[in-house]
Amino acid sequence: MASLPGFANPNEAVEIDTPEEKPKKKTSKKSGGFQSMGLSFNVIKGVTKRGYQQPTPIQRKTIPLVLEGRDVVAMARTGSGKTACFLIPMFEKLKMRSAKAGARALILSPTRELALQTLKFIKELGRFMGLKSAVILGGDSMDDQFSAIHGNPDIIVATPGRFLHVCIEMELKLTSLEYVVFDEADRLFEMGLGEQLSEIVNRLPDSRQTVLFSATLPKVLVEFAKAGLNDPVLLRLDVESKIPEELQLWYVTVRPEERVAALLVLLKDYIDSQQQTIIFAATRHHVEYLHMVLDRVGISNTYIYSNLDPSARKINAAKFSTGKVKVLVVTDVAARGIDIPQLDNVINYNFPAKSKLFVHRVGRCARAGRSGTAFSLVSPDEHAHLLDLHLFLGRPLAIVTKNGEGSVGKIPQGLLEEQHEALLTLHENYVDLVSMKKVTENAYKQYIRSRPAASSDSNRRVKEMPFDKCGTHPIFKERDDYVEEERENLLDQMKSYRPQGTIFEICGKNKSQEYLAMKQKRSFHKEKISSFHETQERKEAEMEALNKSESNLAISTNDDIDDAFEKVILPKKRKLEHLYKKNKKQKLRDDNFIPYLPADRHTEEGLAVNNFQNEATKVQLDLTLDSEDAMRKNAQTKKWDRKKKKMVAVQDQRTGKIRTESGVWIPATYKSNRYAQWKEKSKITNESDDENENTTQSRLQTQPNTHWAKHNKKLKLKQRKSELKTTDQILKARKIADKKKNKQKKKGKKSRRNK
Template sequence: MNDIPGFADPSLLKDSAKNEEGKKKGNKKGGFQSMHLNYNVLKGIMKRGYKQPTPIQRKTIPIILDGKDVVAMARTGSGKTAAFLIPLFEKLKARSAKSGARGLIFSPTRELALQTLKFIKDIGRFVGLKAAVILGGDSMEDQFSAIHGNPDIIVATPGRLLHVCIEMELKLNNIEYVVFDEADRLFEMGLGDQLTEIIRRLPDTRQTVLFSATLPKVLVEFAKAGLSDPVLLRLDVESKLPTELVCWYFNVRAEEKLAALLVLLKTHIDLNQQTVVFAATKHHVEYLHAVLDKVGISNTYIYSNLDPSARKIHAAKFSLGNVKVLIVTDVAARGIDIPQLDNVINFNFPAKPKLFVHRVGRCARAGRSGTAYSLVAPDEYAYLLDLHLFLGRPLTIATSANKNGAVGKIPQALIEEQHSSILILHENNTDLVALKKVASNGYEQYIRSRPNASADSNRRIKELPLSSCWVHPVFQHISEEIEEERENLLDKMKTYRPHGTIFEICGKNKSTEYQIMKQKRAFHKEKISTHHQRLEQKQAEVEDTKNKDEITLENSNNDDINDAFSEVVIPKKRKMDSLYKKNKKQKLKDENYIPYTPIDQHTEQGLAVNNFQKEVLGAQLDIVGDSEETLKLSKQLKVWDRKKKKMIDVTDSKAGKIKTESGVWIPATYKSQRYAQWKERTKADQEADNDDEDAEEAPTQKGPHRKVFTHWAKHNEKIKLKQRKSELKSSDQIVKARLLAEKKKQKQKKGKGKSKGNKGKRGRK
């Protein structure tokens, strides 16, 4: 059969379809056991408590094990530390004292580096690899001795590692695996020069892995220069919120949430805009619907147990615009699609970050702008912090010093006004009281089933000033000077702490309790004063860090990404409706259908608008300016050299220099001779020579410094020594061995004689 131009062969299409189905079936299985890891590595993973790999681990570990360079976009808490440590253990496998460091991990901060070291000890406890930490602020002499111990893995901050490399003239020729953890933060902190300088010292055969929450242009250029044919993994596409969506959070007490909702709907949100209110249970939905009806705000509601016909009627009312407020639960909101939605209000804050993204994702669609309002009670603070860790966004709180923030409170005057009207409604309507009681009972059941927030969020939330936050920027134009004075007074009352205890204030001067507390206070006076000073210093440091100008990196576009990465892995998009409908089998196309493609398809694609311009921009190279402006600029960048007697280019003042931990730029060849002094004091060279001699004499020894410390370990070593057979034997042992050999020979002869006799008897019979 001759090929028809523009038509594909149907048999080839069937084969490709079968292959794709086979791949999909094969990819369903996923687990640490299926990754073909070493037994010791797998044992450490199971001991750590990991059962199933996270999405970032499932995607990155196989690619890294294939030996490819990887750039992965992952947020905090997604399991990225294990994603780069597991392949590291698999590649290095066993301890090698002579070869030196083979793995290098860069961290932006001390805390993250120490956390990474802890993970290395936990997951790699059975691998037996040695790790060292090199951080700014620690003793450099201790770091010299740590490197002399020939660690397999080095976890470091870039500034101090470069300084140590220059001091020791350290060669990193044996490095096989390099990790840049939170690379966007490394560049934001201005450590790009140090990283490029260290990369020059690394071998070209290394494998590089880079993890980042965002992908700025600087990072793309760095990946293009420092990585060889990297693969980009983008697993953050689904979790990100649209840029047109604005998120506001209001700090509200639990009993004032309903009043806060009325303030938003009456005073702030335009009633011509469509608004969806998310509540925790169906009882909350019925209660809020009844209250809004009494107040005069037209609304409708949907929940799971509602009759299907009534549900359709209520949804039609809202979609047609007859009603502007819709109250729903999460279960009922699954199948609703409202393209013209303007506002979303979270009456009860969601317990899972993905649920928040699902709720507010119904707003600001198709390029439209939208706003998400969330009422956050004190028991929901930790979930708010979990959400921002999931999104990778900073949590900004409005305070008296900095009044611009995403988290704030509603003016108390507005809340009290609505709260008083709610109390009057409940006094006049007994049905509202019954609905409120049912809703409160339902909320208790909801709290029991609600998943707990992370332990880190519960710990860190105590350090944030959420209880004493300022009026939200949305309501600052309403609050006047009197309101500001009131807020200041309330803040002072909240933060007031008396100098004396209840025994000193309420007790008598001659009582034993008063005397004991006075003596105790006088004894601990210095500790109390130092504690207050530390608190003041911490507040001053926080304000200084806020006031410092942060480096904002330019974002990268699709062209930069396509130029830098040969392969981009993106999670498959799932339609929300298809997740909750029954999977229907797709109908097969007619057997007589022939797929058609025009002959000039590729040429038509080549004639796309601006395609040629994009190719030219990527391939151009400016050597000399060919216009007046560029020529003038090139002249300005040159100076007259008296020795050479000609114009020379002005080099960058920071070229060939490095930045120390204190922020001072020093020459890259600068050495303070601290390493030479340390070697003289500690006699490190002599110890290294002695260790080499001992290693040659005792090749059976597993490590260079193997010692036994515990009682039972010494006992086991003694038993092993007794069990060993010595080559030299005494005369008694030789005689005994001969006697045993003779007895064996006699037994063998007897056995042969018996066997012959038995054969003769059988023959006679």
Template sequence: MLELPGFGEPAEGEDDSQKKVVKPSKKSGGFQSMGLSFTVLKGITKRGYKIPTPIQRKTIPIALESRDVVAMARTGSGKTACFLIPLFEKLKLRSAKAGARALILSPTRELALQTLKFIKELGRFTDLKSAVILGGDSMESQFSVIHGNPDILVATPGRFLHVCIEMDLKLSSIEYVVFDEADRLFEMGFGEQLNNIVQRLPDVRQTLLFSATLPKVLVEFAKAGLDNPVLIRLDVESKLPSELELVFITVRPEEQVAALLVLLKSHIDLNQQTVVFAATKHHVEYLHMILDYSGITNTYIYSNLDPSARKIHAAKFRQKKASVLVVTDVAARGLDIPHLDNVINFNFPAKSKLFVHRVGRCARAGRSGTAYSLITPDEYPYLLDLHLFLGRPLSIINPGQDKGNVGRIPQSLLEEQHGTLLTLHENHIDLVSMRKVSENAYKQYVRSRPLASADSNRRIKELPFNNCGIHPVFKVKGEILEEERETFLGRMKDYRPQGTIFEICGKNKSQDYLTMKAKRAFHKDVIASHHNKLEQKKYENFNEEIKTELPESNIEDIKNTFDHIILPKKRKIDDLYKKKVKKQKIKDEENYIPYAASDRHTEEGLAINNFQREASKAQLDLTGDSTDTLRRSKQQMKWDRKKKKMVAVNPDPKAGKIKTESGAWIPATYKSNRYAEWKERTKITENANESDEEDGEIAKKETNRNRQIYTHWAKHNEKIKSKKLKSELKTTEQILKNRKIAEKKKMKQNKRLRRKKKN
């Protein structure tokens, strides 16, 4: 048995309620000082946790006081343990007849399965039963899971609400509710489902809400669904962990795949685990095929993949049977892959928050990691937006220097891998067709991609991305010739002839040549100053640092919602929302002429026939010129039998509907007959009656023992009574068994008759 400081071994026959509980110690900073029970602490130490993270140290004691909590921290800070440890303390023992007592809602399948795995590891000594309800799995199996009365339910909101509607679940036994990655839940459009689920929950409950950001929708949801919550903000220090190294590499679009192979083959150790993020599922399949043909063990995950296949591929990567996992943004949040070393952004994300969640998969819980980003020319503005969001300087590496964070890969390495790619495409026809599909998919992706800020698009033209040097991570000592070759190629790219086409191609005595010469001599000083400015900009780094603001929610909303706000030391809530005060423009009242008269409102009010007002009231209804518009106009008005008049109908087809996990829109009051059919097929009520009868027989036996019936005839009479009490209706199993016995008898009789006839 594992020995814990401050604990003795429990005596034999000792109940769980009699087991020791650690007394809180003010001096200790570990889990032992939180007053946790023996079984919970044993699970924590078996899992390998020794010292709680900052978010755990702040959140767990407040959650143990049964208070509602809204906690914010960066990805990989140990938020899952923050709500599981208080959950185990609150539930303590298994209750088979009470129903589900804890509900954890997750945005994705992978995060829900990971949470379930974490519950089994951390709470294996608590004897609590947990189950998962996900979209894509059979609903009948989920009915039987809920009938098994698990203590903890982990679910995705769409399928869970669908099951609640089908089974008429009241959720009255729920005591503990967790919204994991709450901002992601609202981003994915689960707002209606969450509000519907909250309405079904009991009023007396404890609610914990965990998020990486704090949008305004989340503040309003916390105000409506939580009771006097405590806000814990530990995301204000830095958005990315200090152990994470960021490497930005500029590439041309045609060399993007070659750059990925350079990273995986010659730079990253194959024993390390790497996640590659691509834009679409077609890119994922294309990269998977290339890596397979290149001899790199890999697997892949995307949204349209079969749920069982996704489960298998994720497990394959976790067990280190594959060194590379190629994914879309479906795995950008919530997945905790232990000891993940590297993240590669094959396609740079359009949103800065998405970049933070992507690279947050590695360098978790104090481990180190590296995030590589391949950036094509059309993604440069998004790179600038990211640095403005992070509040970090963007410094481009100059040729021959090592300072900076944006560089490129040596051309010799790219040419080598590009050659291997060409041979692969010549030998495998399927790669050529898949490349065309991925190129078309990228065109569609660019159309739907949000635009970068106009300021970034303007300022990116001033930065010398074309002249950036080799990134320090690719430099090897002694390669002076390679550097000279790169600088020479850079000069060739930057070469611009001194004269124009009229001066180079024209004759010396032609009119065009003489005119351009005279023009050049006239603007000699302007041309020289322009070239000097270009030279200065070429070797200047863009080191502008702009601190980010949180536009999602303001200080008034947060102060109105949360009475208690816990922040890191030496920080105040007012400091987070300091905004730059704009200079007020001074207006000269004497000389200022307004566009409209100051008394125009009174003049308009006194006017009898105002054309603008009359025209605004006028309405012209035209008949639709297509079948869709005609049908839409008919649907806008509907005859109401009760009111006996035409009533306007909401033209929005999604009004009063909810979105399931399969993407289908169903009415909020949707209920099919699937649960009733399942009950009829499985005879769940009869089985329940039988179990009740068995319980009754056991109880009778115990009473008989108490009566001390030892005589033969007394026991005989009790058996006869118990036989009479049994129901005369046979179950389906008994009927099938009797039929099989009857068929066997018939077969034997037929064989006997045949033998007699032969004889």
């Protein structure tokens, strides 16, 4: 049989050369993964189904500590996976559902969006655990929250104000809680929820485990950790690199009247329409105005701000997160903790006054290893805040010159004028846009009054920075169709033109007194004028030299270095401050010098929640009440007393009260009758109350003997009384009715006599 090419003859035996068996190397298992943390099967299954492969650095350090039972204060930059750090150990500790024990885990979040996002993570990561979770948010129905707590959930995700309100109404016992999480703790204190947090901590059992996560570590948070946590461990990871390397920062200088046009240029001409973008504005009026403009222009968008209805906020956030809408316009309510996995761009329509707020805004994108871009529109009144930001980040600020590159540049005038003309036609056709624009202008004036001022160093340095000579931004230089070099050069020459002589020298006669006086003055200050021009030219040359790349040679990689060198010695401390140390001789000279300002003052000022200097400047003692506002406030705090015949001071209505997320002030100790009404309406039996009768009696005995405690006892006694009246009560009621009839008869007789 003829052999076919490519096939062996089946009748012939084929000898196979077996290679020599090599000794197998021992395969080392990868350590540092979720499998090596000793987690149970259902937890690992949920983690892998969610798509997590390797833990992030903060997860690798935090999860083992929390599993040991330690109280942890963890710090890491936004987008580093902090949510999974406290959810994975929580699932491992709770294990299975317990219907009788009550809530065993509590997670407190600053905003409703972050709380809903955490609830979504719980359902995704813990899908195989069988645990029941409930969410308690301000603005939602309290009846639904009462029924959710009656269902004995294992995990409660809540905002502090509403959770405390529910605790007061239901007289909720938190003795079953084993695991408590404060998510974005610095934001909780910034929102003024410190009283609520301390009240909740007082109600928690001492045997609990507390985990606190924050992007920054202000002094208020340290004091809270001392009081509320038991021997906590502090984890500071990725603190020095405040912004991820994958995030590109671009700054665009604009005039205030061209800010909307610049936003449209970015959205239409530069950013891809398929990418998701968040726009941060200063006030809710700006959000509404931008929403209206983008709708008229044809860009699909939605919006979120704090005063928006909770259901509308939920719907709008869902539209954006699911990808139905590509642009979201928000205030700073969405600057913390919101995780949108596919977010590509962040635009700061109004530049933030605080550096820490900028970090949280731009931290919404470039999360978990993804790349992203942050655009910031900067007007002249915000240049000092931009310098403050770069002092806080520890980065140099590169302004784009004619021949160089940088991160601060401007939009070509042709693109701006095109969008500006389109906006003018829109305002001519739609009256509501004109009225809304006036509202935003007034709102911006109020915003500037409350905006924190930039540091004195930045205000001084901003005068030396050549923002007026800023060139076209590199991102627009790639678009050759729109770059008009000749037009831009002509405009730059017109802006920088300065005549050689003054008005007296140009228009006056050669022998006039003004002309001779100016000539004499010019000759007297000739050296100073020439030195000034020399310094200006030197600064421009330095700026161009800084912006130019030092070398065109290719940078060596780590593999090239390893191939060339067998041994590489690295410094023990890899910090930037050690790389730029001054020489030892200079250190010896400054041996006895004590600086009045610390070296890291810009970073500390940026991280501060309450700056003492700013707070102290606001405090004043008015003795004469010479201002109109002070007199009006003083009049409002007094009322007329009929008995004393004079104006008396009124006690502050907020004393003894606590503010909820919705802005309502509720009493700290008094509870209304809403829970009892809900129980009657929903026909809930008191079986659970009978089971816990002994515990409630012991709690009532230890209740403080206050006015409101006695008041609550009286209300309970009234509710227990039967509706059937005794004979004495019936006789008493009849006597009162007879007296009323007699009084009415006497009044009728008097009226007849008068007639």
